[in-house]
């Protein structure tokens with residue numbers, strides 16, 4: 001069955017796609033996928049998930065039609081409400097709410113990537129305003145890193161653009177610095193803060209340059225979108241030859257990729273100075289941005305092609 005890609009409607013005109021996704025919408029349609037619009041506001045404001053999906057026409061099949069959301073990150077509760085509301089329109093999102101959580105929160109999928117991703121510890125933070133308490137727990141949690149450098153983020157996102165004040169900690173045994181960085185992260189995340197704190201060993205990555213404003217190292221990183229266990233799109237911003245080298249390495253991660261409990265997700269890789277490629281993080285493919293230089297036409301073309309090659313109707317029609 002043809003995949004329906006759902007985008008956020010513009011809050012100013014619910015019949016049009018939100019500006020931020022206009023290119024993707026056009027390219028998905030041009031690739032031969034169905035497209036639809038959802039009104040995110042009622043969903044996010046906790047009002048009516050039904051309201052969010054009411055403009056979608058129901059695919060008229062006995063089975064729910066397959067659907068994929070492309071848009072901003074959703075909290076797992078909102079994703080679940082969207083998933084359920086869409087079922088009443090006879091559409092089923094590609095990832096169940098459990099799938100979504102699995103790659104959205106780092107601690108959920110960490111066991112799948114442990115060993116090929118920086119060593120990580122975490123703890124939940126129930127009250128993000130209890131800054132002193134979070135700082136004390138952090139000091140305890142990072143003892144295992146000794147005096148090594150680490151980074152801190154929440155279960156979903158970092159403040160990588162505030163690298164030196166809210167992300168990078170040069171020495172994990174520097175208690176003052178740990179507390180101060182945690183405080184700043186909590187402050188900057190504010191209401192967007194997700195679930196808890198994650199501390200990760202900092203790995204020297206092959207550097208391209210330093211971000212001129214934030215001082216964040218810009219390194220060699222690649223985002224791979226995976227559909228049903230197969231890489232469907234590999235982001236690339238390098239010379240052709242280097243891409244081929246990466247594609248060979250990718251094969252070494254096949255078993256890990258297949259073990260991830262999600263039909264559509266991203267896996268971000270970075271090249272370490274020591275040589276090996278490591279996994280930085282996983283994410284739900286529906287809410288992961290296309291890397292800057294990705295032509296959306298290419299992305300949706302590949303997605304359509306791979307969807308068609310694996311989703312053969314049982315009766316062959």
Ligand SMILES: Nc1ncnc2c1ncn2[C@@H]1O[C@H](COP(=O)(O)OP(=O)(O)O)[C@@H](O)[C@H]1O
Nearest residue numbers: 118151156157158160200201202203219280281
């Ligand atoms: N453990 C690490 N070692 C070295 N650099 C890292 C590490 N974790 C993250 N980074 C750098 O910080 C950036 C943001 O980290 P990431 O975990 O991807 O957070 P976000 O969810 O905000 O994208 C990465 O793209 C990478 O450049």
Ligand SMILES: [Mg+2]
Nearest residue numbers: 158268280281
């Ligand atoms: Mg990232």
